[in-house]
Amino acid sequence: MPLTQTREITPASRLENVRYAIRDLACVADEVIAQGHKVLALNVGDPNIFDFQTPPHIIEAAYKAMRDGKNGYAPSPGIPEALEAIRREAARKGITSLRDVFVTSGVSETVDVCLAALVNPGEDVLTPKPDYPLYSAVLCKLGIGLNAYDLNEDDAWQPELADIERKLTPRTRGIVIINPNNPTGSLCTHRMLEQIADLARRHNLIVFADEIYDKLILEDTPHIAFASVAPDVPCVTFGGMSKNYLVPGWRIGWGMVSGDAAAVKSYTEGVHRLLRARLCANHPEQYAIKPALEGPQDHLVEVRRKLGSRRDLTQKWCESTPRVSCVAPRGAFYAFPKIDIPESDEVFVKELIRQKHVMVVHGSGFGQKSGTQHFRIVFLPDEQTLTKAYAGIAEFMLERYGEH
Numbered sequence: 331m332p333l334t335q336t337r338e339i340t341p342a343s344r345l346e347n348v349r350y351a352i353r354d355l356a357c358v359a360d361e362v363i364a365q366g367h368k369v370l371a372l373n374v375g376d377p378n379i380f381d382f383q384t385p386p387h388i389i390e391a392a393y394k395a396m397r398d399g400k401n402g403y404a405p406s407p408g409i410p411e412a413l414e415a416i417r418r419e420a421a422r423k424g425i426t427s428l429r430d431v432f433v434t435s436g437v438s439e440t441v442d443v444c445l446a447a448l449v450n451p452g453e454d455v456l457t458p459k460p461d462y463p464l465y466s467a468v469l470c471k472l473g474i475g476l477n478a479y480d481l482n483e484d485d486a487w488q489p490e491l492a493d494i495e496r497k498l499t500p501r502t503r504g505i506v507i508i509n510p511n512n513p514t515g516s517l518c519t520h521r522m523l524e525q526i527a528d529l530a531r532r533h534n535l536i537v538f539a540d541e542i543y544d545k546l547i548l549e550d551t552p553h554i555a556f557a558s559v560a561p562d563v564p565c566v567t568f569g570g571m572s573k574n575y576l577v578p579g580w581r582i583g584w585g586m587v588s589g590d591a592a593a594v595k596s597y598t599e600g601v602h603r604l605l606r607a608r609l610c611a612n613h614p615e616q617y618a619i620k621p622a623l624e625g626p627q628d629h630l631v632e633v634r635r636k637l638g639s640r641r642d643l644t645q646k647w648c649e650s651t652p653r654v655s656c657v658a659p660r661g662a663f664y665a666f667p668k669i670d671i672p673e674s675d676e677v678f679v680k681e682l683i684r685q686k687h688v689m690v691v692h693g694s695g696f697g698q699k700s701g702t703q704h705f706r707i708v709f710l711p712d713e714q715t716l717t718k719a720y721a722g723i724a725e726f727m728l729e730r731y732g733e734h
């Protein structure tokens with residue numbers, strides 16, 4: 331009898347809807363690179379592959395921790411000095427009803443843990459559309475069907491309250507808001523946060539406020555933390571080091587639980603059960619959390635100056651290019667222009683890579699209102715690279731679709 335395994339090992343069917351368009355496009359880029367071309371990558375939200383450098387004092391702190399032997403497992407919720415620093419950060423964000431904080435391996439793990447700790451089969455969580463694809467991927471993994479609410483492009487990409495009301499079911503447990511937003515670069519208004527809080531109160535929802543880009547605001551308005559507007563509403567605010575402190579490869583994120591103490595108590599215990607099961611977040615890197623949050627913030631001035639200039643260049647191009655229109659981004663480093671073309675945005679994006687070697691991500695990869703087409707630009711590259719990329723996109727559109 332042969333002992334070799336011949337039948338195919340198939341993945342779980344619940345993974346069928348897991349999409350990560352950003353990485354899926356890499357196959358098309360690989361074709362182009364294999365032909366000897368250089369691809370202009372406007373698709374990945376990693377500042378470190380462009381002209382943004384990690385502040386040296388943060389690197390020193392992690393290095394020192396490794397040298398000092400902090401290389402074993404950390405406490406499951408995180409090391410005490412990092413937790414204290416995150417508590418003080420919550421206070422600076424205006425969060426007055428903080429109940430708990432914990433450290434994770436990136437906000438990716440905060441999302442994973444917080445959703446897994448909440449939903450039972452048959453329940454749902456409202457997520458924005460367009461969204462950051464991690465949310466739908468985690469919900470798929472949990473076997474939870476998507477329940478996406480629209481962001482309204484005609485209202486500067488604010489959540490569309492009427493659509494949220496329509497999508498609410500008796501089994502809806504929570505709502506995700508991403509502010510500043512990926513992929514649109516929008517900011518929620520104070521009024522909008524109040525309205526979402528009101529809705530959460532009426533429907534007994536927990537709010538997941540993804541504020542990973544809260545220090546990357548590109549204008550003079552301060553960022554408004556959801557939990558500061560609604561201290562009574564159960565909320566987990568997500569924050570991390572990847573974007574604000576330019577260390578996405580370190581995988582450091584955190585959750586800040588706030589709201590009525592009795593309302594969040596047993597949910598928080600559930601979160602900690604999962605945190606213990608996965609042992610801990612990266613250990614030595616946690617020693618950089620306090621120096622990051624409380625040390626010099628000079629790099630942020632430089633990061634915002636560069637991003638502001640690149641945002642302006644991007645917006646100018648969108649305004650002057652036929653078939654393109656865009657709500658001006660106000661935070662993070664993304665723009666999500668609408669395009670008026672006679673084919674799908676996925677075909678547009680793939681052909682753009684093949685013909686002009688410029689890589690952006692199609693709007694359908696994030697979910698979007700049916701009948702609309704968009705693409706997402708990451709405007710992290712320098713002005714010269716962006717100018718070249720935008721010239722390529724304009725040329726491509728003219729050649730493929732003609733004059734408008």
Ligand SMILES: Cc1ncc(COP(=O)(O)O)c(C=O)c1O
Binds near residue numbers: 511540582
């Ligand atoms: C809105 C949003 N949330 C979470 C993440 C994941 O962040 P982390 O690197 O901390 O896992 C990203 C990364 O791009 C993001 O854009």
